Amino acid sequence: MLEEFLEWFEGEYNNWGQASSWPSYYAHVLLTHERTEGTKFLSHQRYKYNNEEYRRKEIEIIERDGEIIALNPVADIHFIKDGDKYIGRNFKSPWVNGGYLRSEAILEKDKYTVVDRGYDKDGKQTWGSRYGPFIFDKAYK
Numbered sequence: 112m113l114e115e116f117l118e119w120f121e122g123e124y125n126n127w128g129q130a131s132s133w134p135s136y137y138a139h140v141l142l143t144h145e146r147t148e149g150t151k152f153l154s155h156q157r158y159k160y161n162n163e164e165y166r167r168k169e170i171e172i173i174e175r176d177g178e179i180i181a182l183n184p185v186a187d188i189h190f191i192k193d194g195d196k197y198i199g200r201n202f203k204s205p206w207v208n209g210g211y212l213r214s215e216a217i218l219e220k221d222k223y224t225v226v227d228r229g230y231d232k233d234g235k236q237t238w239g240s241r242y243g244p245f246i247f248d249k250a251y252k
Contacts, residue, residue: 113150113174116190116197119220120172121146124247125159136242142223144170154183186212195219204230210237215244223247 123143130139139159144152150172157164171182179190179197185207190199197218204211210229217224224246228239 112192113172113179116174116179116218117146117150117172119197119218119249120144120223121152123250124223125250126245126247127159128248129246130159133242137245140245140247142247186214188214188216190216190218208238210239221249223249 121144123141125139125141126137127139130137140156141159142154142156144154147153147169152170152172154166154168154170155164156166168183168185173180173182177191179192179199181188181190181199186201186203186205188199188201190197199214199216199218201212201214204213206212208229210231212227212229214227215225224244226240226244229237231237
């Protein structure tokens with residue numbers, strides 16, 4: 112299971128299909144998961160229009176108790192395999208940028224769907240996408 116996840120996770124992704132269909136709601140974003148060694152990755156996101164990087168983090172992928180866990184500095188994402196996809200979310204919700212972080216992700220062989228949002232103590236969304244997750248298609252060279 113871990114090897115499959117690593118193979119699917121590694122690579123370059125973009126959300127051109129989504130951004131071109133809904134330009135008022137989604138910027139065109141490039142996402143890269145670059146393997147640095149073993150199960151460690153450097154993840155970075157940048158805007159296509161100016162190539163400006165706005166998020167960079169180191170992630171380590173481990174398998175434990177039937178789960179795949181993406182360990183990262185802010186909040187670990189726990190994935191379970193469900194058919195032909197891995198469905199993940201965080202269980203600890205740290206306070207980030209004025210809200211408690213809730214991350215959800217789905218990893219498929221050729222697609223990575225992800226949304227990060229912040230919520231206040233009353234459950235009101237304070238930041239993050241209001242229009243749904245970002246849908247990234249894997250780019251093959």
